[in-house]
Every structure is written in structure tokens, then in C-alpha cells.
Amino acid sequence: MLLILLAYLGGVLTIVSPCILPVLPFVFSRASQPFVRSGLPLLAGMALTFAAVATLAAVGGGWVVAANQYGRWAALVLLAVFGLALLWPGLSARLARPLVAAGDRLSQTAQGDGQPRVGASLLLGVATGLLWAPCAGPVLGLILTGAALQGASVGTTLLLLAYAAGAATSMAAALLLGGRVFAALKRSLGVGEWVRRGLGGAMLAGVAAIALGLDTGVLARLSTASTGGIEQALVDRLGGEPHGGGAMAMSGGPSMMMQAGGAMMAAADGAGPSMVATKGQGTGSLPDQGEVPSLDGAVQWLNSPPLTTAGLRGKVVLVDFWTYSCINCLRAMPYVKAWAEKYKDQGLVVVGVHAPEFAFERDAANVGKAVRDLGITYPVAIDNNYAIWRAFQNRYWPAHYLIDAQGRMRYHHFGEGNYAESERAIQQLLREAGSAAPAQDGLTQVAGQGVHQPADLKTVRSHETYLGYERAENFASAEPAVRDQAKTYTAPAQPALNAWGLAGQWTVGAERATLSGGSGRIVYRFQARDLHLVLGPGAGGKPVRFKVTVDGQPPGAAHGTDVAADGTGTVTDQRLYQLVRQGGDIRERTFSIEFLDAPVDAYAFTFG
Template sequence: MNARPLALHWRRLAGKGFAALAAIIAITCVQWSPGEARAAGLFSRPAADIQSLDGAVSWVNSPPLTPQSLRGKVVLLDFWTYSCINCLRTLPYIRAWAEKYRDLGFVVVGVHTPEFGFEHQPANVQRAAAKLGITFPVAVDSRRAIWRAYGVQGWPSLYLADAKGMIRNRQLGEGGYAQSERVIQQLLREAGRTGVPTDLVSPQGEGTQAAAGPMPAQSPETYVGAAQAERFRSPEGPLRLGPSHAYQPATSLALNEWTLAGDWKVGEEAAELQRTGGRIAYRFRARDLHLVLGPAMEGKPVRFRVRLDGQAPGADHGSDVDANGIGMIDSHRLYQLVRQSSPGRERLFEIEFLDPGVSAYAFTFG
């Protein structure tokens, strides 16, 4: 897969601005070292102390890892969060690398650093890791201690350390898989490993883990919570933070505008439906549409119905919806609601909730 532009695969930068993105790109550029290392995509600088992994509140798939247990290993630190579509799409590659190079002294350590409140809970992270087929160790970084120690700016971020504990490569966002794997191979050879393969993996992800479409989405990530909501439309004006309010939907939406209908209580990071029959509509242009959702009460699923341009999605349904547009919200996670063969035209997406008690957090596209 060809690496795509960084801006299309970099989720939720601190500050959300292009200035922050430019600063990160500038930092990355000046860290390349000369000669062959530059050509190979390598740089060398002192790594953040691996003991900073002690900031994890718990671990999944492993006891706490220590500097001693990682000594002499080539280590990939994968900063991710399980509601992030960009993170999910990297997983087929990371799982494949972990399996392919495990016996050569290569270790993947996932660092799960949350965005939304539900992602702070270790039990939720453990369930998500199991559902996603993650068997490598995961540090649950709910306090962002490890994130801060490494100066991470967004999801996903991949840091490769050599057997001496030096950070030698950093990948910001999706893509760059071929270069990352070549760096893994070179660092293993530098560590004296023999029989290091020269071929590259080419996994095929499914559902939310499938690769992004060939054309960039024309719709941006959009938050439903009041703290970061943009392009909301209603005849009554902006979102109302606080008590429940009966929203009247906008009668028409321009590209990338959205609206609510029904009785919603809007908080800082999500909107919670109070009564059956509430709806969200969004006019978008992209191959895929995802929405981070969760039931208000664990163990009490919420049924929903999706429509595209007023009709059942048919062949354009996502992996969490059937062709009739029917689906079920059973846990807090990212749901793929639309998967089209191409992003050729604007579509009006509508989701109607057939039960009360659902929280909606953010749209993402691909």
C-alpha cells in the first residue's frame, strides 16, 4: 500500500490546528540522520526512559514490562486508542509484524492512551483488545503518563527502538508500512539477528480494519459533544450544553453539516438520547462513515436504523449494519455504518435510534 498524505491519517492532534501539524512535521524532518540512515528512514536520539511504562494503570496480555525484560529487544511502541479509525486500520500490519518477527527478538508494546471517558476503564480496553485480536502486551495509559513522557501528539503514533534503547524511527499516523517494516528488519540485523526476512507483509484488514479508500474523504472528523462540535445546524441555533432539550432538525444540510432531532442531553464530549425516536443526520462525501456510539447503560443494547438518501443502504451498508440498515449498539466503540464502493457523490446519512439511552461521540470518515 502506498503511504498516503499525513494529514489524511493523523487523528486528533493536540490543538487541532495546522500549526501543530506543521510543527510535528518540522521536528520529524530535522531528526533524520545523514547517509544510509537517512535513506532507510532512521534517526538516532536518546529514547524516553523505557521505565516511563511504569505510568500504566494496568496491563493487558502481559505482566508489567520492565527495562530488564525489554533489554536487547527491538521494540515497537504503538500509541493507540480503540475508538480511533486510523488506529484500527494499522492493526493488521502491527499484528502481522508481531507474529513474523517475534522469534527474532522483536516486541510490540501497545500503549492505549484514551480520548473519551469510556476508554479510561481498563476492563473496556481489555474487552476491546480481545475483540480486535490483539495478543501483544498493552499498557493501559489512562493517565497519559507514557504519552507525555514520549511527547506524543496524536493517534496513531509508532516509535521504533533499537536493541540499545534508542528511538530510531517514528511514524505519525497511518501509512508508511513498507518503510516501518524495513526499519524493523534493519534494526534486527544491527542487533546481530540472522535469518531476518527481506519480504514485506501485505495483510488485508476487514470491516473497520480495512485500508482507507483510494480517494481522500471530503468530510472531516466531526464531534457531537459541545466542547468540539462544528457545523451543527438547527432552526433553534447552536447546541445547548446542559439539560435535555427537544431539538428540531434542520430542513436542509450543506456538505459536512449535521443536525439532531429528538430529546437530547448534550455534554462536553457526547450527546445522550433521552427518548426513543431520536435521530442524527449528516451530509457527507466519503467512502466510509463511522460513528462512535455507546449504550447509556451497559448490558442494555440500543437498536438503530440507518438510511442513505432516505433509503435502506443496501450494498452500501457498513460492517455494523445489515442491508436494511438495521444494527445494534452493544458497547462503547466505533461503528462502521456506511461502506460504499466509491465516494463519488454527496450522500445524506440518517440514523434513527429505536430505543432511548444512547450516547453519540464523533463521526469519522475514510
């Protein structure tokens, strides 16, 4: 019930989000009509369509996104025609176009002196629902992440309906107020006609804004800033899951993206290295958190035959959810490995559950190579279907779950950090299980090197940035990004902090940008000690040479582990590459990587 209330209140806040502005003219076009027969059906159609599309997108994958694209453009055409008919009622007679004539008839139905038809209003509501692009704030992110990871359910649809109902409530209030203003203006001679035309112009402006992607670009970023804090306070107050803050949050399926009105929205953000959530805090008491979920469903096991929860009874088990290109997971890895080695003779079993984020991480050969390269010797379950992930109802990379010798969950921690507390919890459960090695109770000291070194949080002002259109933001090339088509881009000359751009011929796909031919560059304005980029050679796997510069110069002493001092390096595998590690003064700098060969795939920037 609290989550439904949270979803409703989050929807109410949508009305103050700038990214809802392109949709408002479609709603206010009904201001002069009776609310029950005109405004209410429109809002109902809008809410129901949004909830239906969002539910399908959360669990249905890419085909829903593609289908909604067609519906979105059809809706844009319908509403553009409606706007034109409002602006010029005689347009249909002059042009004699069937589509415009239909729009004129729809306009007359909605705005004429007769009683409006509920069906016409509902149709416009459906069209508006296909265009609706609410911002992916904490409340909607919480709903969509749960939908993607737990599958289709009545609860998911109820939460989405509650969110849509909240938005419809605030819009209804604005519509009722607008209707009174319209009625007052209409009583003035000639004003009603101009207001009607103004609404038509506003609708056309809304269509143009959505068609150009403004609702998912500048306006969406403004919305996040203006309402995100309020929504996060609601999440915290009403007991929702923490949002972001440290672990890399699973974005659904696990890379679930939903398209509503053309906006690709990540269910939850990725993130920084600090602790997200810990249960069972302190080592005085580790509460019973329930029976351990099943470990069934992995497509393959590495370093071990398949393990079961029943077969692990009598052991203390640490389950570590990770994926090999995740910087947060890589920075936590030295501690997990150290605990596995230190406590293996006392009864601790570490089980790594590899749940992929990117498509290349589903390749068992890639995972096996990463396990060998990282020196992981404990059992690893390849959870490509997210069966174990869903059984644990997990949402984060990395995530650590501790299970006692009786098969009961006793402790969990999301994200990096709190290593001392986690190790004390391990020690306590080993003592409860009868381990007789008190000399091992000292805490492990780990000095991570390279990508495993902890982040310098005091200097980080840049955040994880995806290059695929499903989660891309702050794209700053002169040309707008085109989805799934090769296009030549120009890099920004002076990008703002956290803005990035492409130069050369690139194809921007759902989860990656691919250099299609010739040479090409990626530019990013960042502030952090470390800069990483997830890269891979393109089709065929041919190594790709590259050269890195920082503020136009070779990195020198600031080079990362995968780059020489002169900035040269080679993409050989699909993985995370450390390209910059600075010392001394950490300030805003412009990073550039030039690829001398093609094709090459670029997925995401991370920082530390």
C-alpha cells in the same frame, strides 16, 4: 525562541480573523482617549487575562472551564452596561438602577473630559480578556496541545503571552489609527456625539454576538479558512510540529479543551489517514534520537506483566500509541499485529500503549474486551493517566516509535501509511541486533477488512466531527444547542456538506450527545466511501436498536459491517461502528440514523 516568535506572529494575524470582530468594539471604545492611560491598560489587561485563563484551562480541566463561564457572563453584563451608558448617558438617571449607574460612572471615567483612570481601563481589559475568542488555528493549537500534554510551565505561559501580545500589537495599531480618525471627526460639529453613540451600539452588538455564540460558530469557521493557511506556513517555516495531516492529534489531557470568551477550542485537529511525520526516513541510516523514555506509569498491563525499558534491553521494541475507538488506529492495526507475529522470534517486542480519548475508553474492562475482539496478543499498557504518553512527548494516534537493542530511539512515524518504510526500519534494527533470519526480509502484505481497510482518500471530503460541545462544529439543527440540558431538536431538511443535526430530545454534553428519551435521529451530509460513528448504550447498558438510511433509503449494498442491508442494527458496546461502506460512484449523500430506544450516546463521526 523560534516558538515564541511563531506565537507572537500567530497572535498578530488574529486582527484579520472574522471571529475577532465581536471583541473589536470593546477595544475601539477607547479610541478617543490617550493611548498610554486608556488603550494600553485595556490591551494589557486583555492579554494577561487571556494568557492566565488559557494556561489554567490547558492544565486545569473542566473546573476552569466552568469557572470561566461565570466570569464570561459577568464580563458580558459589565460591557453591556458600558455600551448602554455610551449610547444613552442619561439612562442611569432615568432608570436609577445601581448597575447602570455604575456603568454610567465607568463611561464618564473612560469618555469624559477628565483624564481617564488606568484602573478603569484595566478592568475593561480584564472583562474583554474573558470574552476573547481567538480562532483555534495551527499556532494556537500547537501552544495549547503542548500545554495540555506537558503540564503547567513557565514556557507555556510565555508562549500564550507572546500570542496575546501579538494580538494586542495589531489591535494597538488599529486603536492608534482609530484614535486619529476619532479626533478628526470630533472636530466636526456634532459628529463626536454620534461616533460615541455608534461605539456604544457596536459594543452592544458585540455582546449580543458573543452571547449568541456567533463568535464560535459562523465567524470561527470563516476565520479558520481566512488565516489557517498563513498560520500553517508560519508553523512549517519556523520549525513547529506538523499540524493535522494524518494522525489523530491528541487534543490535550488528552481531550483538553480551552474556553476563552466562550469558545471551546481543540488544540489540534483529528484527521486523515496520511502520514503526519516520519523521522529516520529511509533505511540506509536510522539516526540516534535519544534514550528511550520510561514505560512506567500504566494503571494496568494486558497480555503481560509490567514491562520496563531496562528489562527490554537486547530487544528491538516497537511502541504503538493507540486508542480503540480511533479509526486511524484501527486501520493501522493489521500491520502492527502482522509485524508482531512475523518478527517475534527474531527479537521484536511490540508494546501497545492505550491512551484513551473518550471517558469510556478509560474503563479497563472495555479496553480488555477490545484487545480480545481485535485479536491483540502482544503486551498492552493501559495509560489512563497519560504517563507514558507524556514521557514520549507524543501527540498523535496512532504513533509508532522504534527502539534498538541498546535502548536508543531510532525511528518514529505518526499516523497511517508508510508501512513499507516502517517495516524496513524494523528489519534494519533486527539486523543490527544480530538477527539471523534473512528470509524474513520481504515486506508484509496486509489486506485489511471492514473497519481495518485503508481509506479511499480520493473520494473523502468529510472530516472527523465531534458531537459534544467541546469540539462540535457545523451543527445545523433549527434550534441552537444547549449545553448539558435536555432539549428537543429538529433535524435540518437539507443540510450543507459536512453539516449535521439532531432530531428528538437530546442532551448535548462536553464529549457526547445523549438521546434522553423516546426515539431520535442524527443527520449528516457527507462525501466519503465509509462513514463511522462512535456510539455506546446509555446508562444501564441496555442495547439500543437503530435504523440507517442513505438519501432516505435503506443502504442496501452500501451498508457497513455493523448494519444489515435493510439499515437495521444494534448498539451493544461503547465503540466505533461502521455504518456505511459505499461502492461505485462516491458523491454527496445524506446519512440518517434513527435510534428506536433510549438512552444512547453518540460521540464522533469519522470517514474513510
